[in-house]
Amino acid sequence: MIDKKRIRNWILTSVSIVFLFLLLAYLNKHASSYVIQILNVTAIYIILTVSYNLINGITGQFSLEPNAFVAIGAYTAALLTMTPQEKAMTFIIQPCISPLNHISIPFLPAILTGGVVTAILAFLMGIPVFRVRGDYLAIVTLGFGEIVRVFATNLIPLTNGALGLKGLRQYTNIWWTWGTAVVVVFFIVGLVNSSYGRAMKAIREDEAAAQAMGINVFWHKMLAFVVAAFFEGVGGGLLAHLLTTIDPRLFTFFLTFNLLIMIVAGGLGSTTGAIIGAILFAWGSELLRWMEEPHVIFGLHTPGIPGMRMVTFSVLLILLMIFARNGIMGRKEFSWDGLFSFINRKVLRRA
Amino acid sequence: MAAILKTEGIVMKFEGLTAINNLNIEIQEHQIYGLIGPNGAGKTTAFNVITGFLTPTEGKVYFRGEDITGLKPNKITKKGIGRTFQNIKLFPEMSVIENVMTGFHIHRKFSFFEAMFRLPRFFKDENKMYHEGMELLDLVGLTEFAHDQAGSLPYGHQRKLEIARALATHPTMLLLDEPAAGMNPQESSELMDLIRKLRDEMNLTILLIEHDMKVVMGICEWIKVLDHGEEIAEGTPEEIRNNPRVIEAYLGEARKVA
Numbered sequence: 001m002i003d004k005k006r007i008r009n010w011i012l013t014s015v016s017i018v019f020l021f022l023l024l025a026y027l028n029k030h031a032s033s034y035v036i037q038i039l040n041v042t043a044i045y046i047i048l049t050v051s052y053n054l055i056n057g058i059t060g061q062f063s064l065e066p067n068a069f070v071a072i073g074a075y076t077a078a079l080l081t082m083t084p085q086e087k088a089m090t091f092i093i094q095p096c097i098s099p100l101n102h103i104s105i106p107f108l109p110a111i112l113t114g115g116v117v118t119a120i121l122a123f124l125m126g127i128p129v130f131r132v133r134g135d136y137l138a139i140v141t142l143g144f145g146e147i148v149r150v151f152a153t154n155l156i157p158l159t160n161g162a163l164g165l166k167g168l169r170q171y172t173n174i175w176w177t178w179g180t181a182v183v184v185v186f187f188i189v190g191l192v193n194s195s196y197g198r199a200m201k202a203i204r205e206d207e208a209a210a211q212a213m214g215i216n217v218f219w220h221k222m223l224a225f226v227v228a229a230f231f232e233g234v235g236g237g238l239l240a241h242l243l244t245t246i247d248p249r250l251f252t253f254f255l256t257f258n259l260l261i262m263i264v265a266g267g268l269g270s271t272t273g274a275i276i277g278a279i280l281f282a283w284g285s286e287l288l289r290w291m292e293e294p295h296v297i298f299g300l301h302t303p304g305i306p307g308m309r310m311v312t313f314s315v316l317l318i319l320l321m322i323f324a325r326n327g328i329m330g331r332k333e334f335s336w337d338g339l340f341s342f343i344n345r346k347v348l349r350r351a
Numbered sequence: 352m353a354a355i356l357k358t359e360g361i362v363m364k365f366e367g368l369t370a371i372n373n374l375n376i377e378i379q380e381h382q383i384y385g386l387i388g389p390n391g392a393g394k395t396t397a398f399n400v401i402t403g404f405l406t407p408t409e410g411k412v413y414f415r416g417e418d419i420t421g422l423k424p425n426k427i428t429k430k431g432i433g434r435t436f437q438n439i440k441l442f443p444e445m446s447v448i449e450n451v452m453t454g455f456h457i458h459r460k461f462s463f464f465e466a467m468f469r470l471p472r473f474f475k476d477e478n479k480m481y482h483e484g485m486e487l488l489d490l491v492g493l494t495e496f497a498h499d500q501a502g503s504l505p506y507g508h509q510r511k512l513e514i515a516r517a518l519a520t521h522p523t524m525l526l527l528d529e530p531a532a533g534m535n536p537q538e539s540s541e542l543m544d545l546i547r548k549l550r551d552e553m554n555l556t557i558l559l560i561e562h563d564m565k566v567v568m569g570i571c572e573w574i575k576v577l578d579h580g581e582e583i584a585e586g587t588p589e590e591i592r593n594n595p596r597v598i599e600a601y602l603g604e605a606r607k608v609a
Contacts, residue, residue: 194463194466194473194477197466201445201449205444205445211423212434212517213453215425215456
């Protein structure tokens with residue numbers, strides 16, 4: 001019975017993924033480059049929110065460092081894909097340090113290395129950081145994010161300082177972003193639905209009881225942190241090669257803040273919620289651009305007000321926090337079983 | 352019979368307060384051992400010292416002859432001591448079966464890579480955890496609630512779920528902190544049967560704290576009485592029942608009790 005359901009679900013998931021990629025192939029051919037850009041950004045947001053949710057939502061450790069991890073991944077990948085000539089042209093204040101100045105590797109190993117470097121730094125950071133929890137953890141990780149940004153600004157031989165890295169090749173396309181997003185969701189959902197995921201949730205629910213279950217709380221927090229960091233680093237590499245220009249201003253606390261909005265709006269602790277939050281944020285902030293343009297409403301001419309978009313966003317967020325405090329999904333997840341039982345209950349009964 | 356758990360001169364001080372003063376427990380394998388005393392006697396503190404949640408100011412804890420004083424709680428669980436909590440500590444937003452399966456985590460046979468890549472061993476072991484979890488729920492009589500949220504269970508069921516969850520770690524010794532609290536007479540009599548069953552069928556040694564004297568006198572084979580952190584008596588239920596110091600500790604003054 002359970003196996004039959006599992007096979008059915010597996011088939012449905014595979015069909016949905018194939019359908020998603022067919023849709024993407026169609027859009028890639030016929031949609032404007034503006035739409036494609038938003039699609040790419042959406043997928044990168046999904047990668048980032050789903051990994052960020054692993055540590056913040058699933059393991060319940062409120063941390064504020066993803067901007068640092070994205071930055072580390074982005075810089076590592078960018079420095080690895082740039083050719084020695086490009087580096088020589090970009091680093092005009094001080095030359096790039098050896099051996100990076102004469103290394104250049106293909107895109108895939110570069111973004112994976114970005115992920116690995118981020119994961120290693122996350123591990124080193126995790127050792128002191130997980131000695132504290134709650135508000136203190138948030139503050140310490142927030143500080144780490146700032147430190148990375150300050151390093152990016154001042155470590156000129158490595159990062160080219162405030163000028164940033166320019167003229168990266170645009171390797172990232174719709175297949176890279178969505179392909180990675182699907183893989184990341186596959187991995188993280190696998191982890192969350194395993195014994196490891198239960199251990200992480202147990203830590204969120206009650207640390208003392210988790211310890212009484214024999215769970216090594218420190219190492220499981222670290223596992224969530226390092227896995228999240230790896231994928232956030234990979235996401236950073238993709239982002240760098242999508243935008244083709246990176247500089248420290250791209251990785252301020254606002255990046256973390258936006259990701260936090262996405263996972264909280266979607267439902268903290270729900271992977272489905274993280275995905276919904278990412279999609280809504282990416283498309284919502286584009287749709288709301290309309291608010292900043294000049295309009296004629298009932299014969300009245302209104303000038304475009306820059307910043308209206310963010311004001312509206314904030315209002316929407318406040319409304320969400322008042323009327324749906326747990327976000328859109330709460331801690332619920334989408335599942336085929338859930339969908340079928342929903343259809344059975346709501347649709348078939350009426351018919 | 353060898354002592355499975357032994358404490359030697361445990362002293363636990365919090366700043367100026369001495370919660371436990373010179374506690375010596377010796378529990379034989381396969382015994383049901385009761386730790387009783389009025390509120391604030393230091394019973395839960397003793398549990399926390401034994402299970403590693405507190406490191407004693409002085410003294411040693413030996414489990415199967417091995418010094419486990421000051422080990423982390425998760426290490427002690429792995430050595431085979433399971434426990435429940437006085438103020439129920441379930442994972443309230445997880446389902447009942449997930450709560451139990453969390454206890455199996457330390458016995459998992461797959462790495463997190465295998466979980467991420469969903470390799471066969473991951474499915475096999477998860478399946479096994481699920482079925483063993485259902486067996487444990489059956490044992491405590493919670494099968495029908497398996498997929499409900501743990502936090503939504505009635506109080507008595509939550510206590511039973513805590514026991515099932517502790518059993519999932521495969522302990523050889525079980526520490527129950529007021530397992531009958533909040534249970535009606537019917538439920539506490541079922542609980543007594545369950546505790547005997549655990550001892551007889553799963554071969555466990557049981558140490559319990561309890562205020563319900565019917566439960567304590569009904570199942571414990573040996574009882575130790577604490578008051579203000581000091582041991583005041585120990586013996587069989589019969590001896591404890593008639594011990595004037597115990598009566599004094601509970602009733603406030605020495606009086607002849609019929």
